[in-house]
Amino acid sequence: MRKSEKKIERLINYRRVLIKLARDNEKNIFSHQLAALTDATPAQIRRDLMEIETSGSPAHGYNIENLIESIDDYIGKESSKNVAVIGLGNLGKAIVNYVNNGSENVNIIAGFDIKPEKVNRVIAGCHVYHLNDLDKIVDEKNINSIILTVPVRVAQEVAEQVTQAGVTGILNYAPVNLNLPDNIFVENRDMIAAIEKVSYFSDH
């Protein structure tokens, strides 16, 4: 059975925070300290860590190195995944710059577009290919996830093309629901919907 999506998301976030702390030579952490650095409550953190069979001591909290190892064992060790961006408009370009300059874990190694002025350029270390070369490059570079930042009217069509090329994970920034086979993992990140939501709750 697929592990709970929310839990995996939390564990990934704990690990990112813990890796930073380990680099700063921190040795131990209490659940309430980890809670302050993440989105979770101390109780949630204790439950999650109990489920991955790690326990802390009341006096010293959790050992940070052990915790990172336990998370690695549970969800798989962080390995650099090959990710591509489809659509190098303003948003696509900003994402490439942001991710390739800001993350050590994720690397966007290819971009795809159809506009001649974008194809064959390099943006923040990422080569932009023509969308026609998708099958070849996905195969050559072993790309399993993509970030979709194309206009809404072509999003479904491009998403189908991408999955036919063998991609199984899509981070979708196009403000439209994608209809794809069940084995494709899609995470929607519609910015306009997010802003509307925040606007709503800031008033209530």
Place this chain on the structure above:
Amino acid sequence: MRKSEKKIERLINYRRVLIKLARDNEKNIFSHQLAALTDATPAQIRRDLMEIETSGSPAHGYNIENLIESIDDYIGKESSKNVAVIGLGNLGKAIVNYVNNGSENVNIIAGFDIKPEKVNRVIAGCHVYHLNDLDKIVDEKNINSIILTVPVRVAQEVAEQVTQAGVTGILNYAPVNLNLPDNIFVENRDMIAAIEKVSYFSDH
């Protein structure tokens, strides 16, 4: 009591889809059709719409205009909210361009930065002010929500400044947890975490 966050989010998304359909002169819709256009299941949609006291007919589905009105009654009519962006780096600029050219509902009316080369410029119809003018502009323009795209090391400090100026909703793109009073609504949209999540599930 605060209405369920997930439900409000779904209703906002239904409404966006319905408004587009109404513009295309569509009159009626079945729950399975609305499901295909959103992230929800037909059963979820029927439950949500029953709770806002709207019912469809087995033969014709839901009347689209009535549905939009019922959602308006329940969550409040869509009114153009005044939103600002803090941090006009690549990501902040891309968001302003994307939102102001792509949405009719949300309008980013102000930007804030501290770099002299950014202050007093206009990006996609959005004037960029110095962060020192935050209190004044938030007050003058009645801004209740902001999008935070500042570097991680200053995110907490800027978020505090923003809430002290009277802002109560933050869409946070900085990859860090913000510690703020409970009455501030924060939605985290850490891009790196999203990509890691998609990468993980595309493999499992």
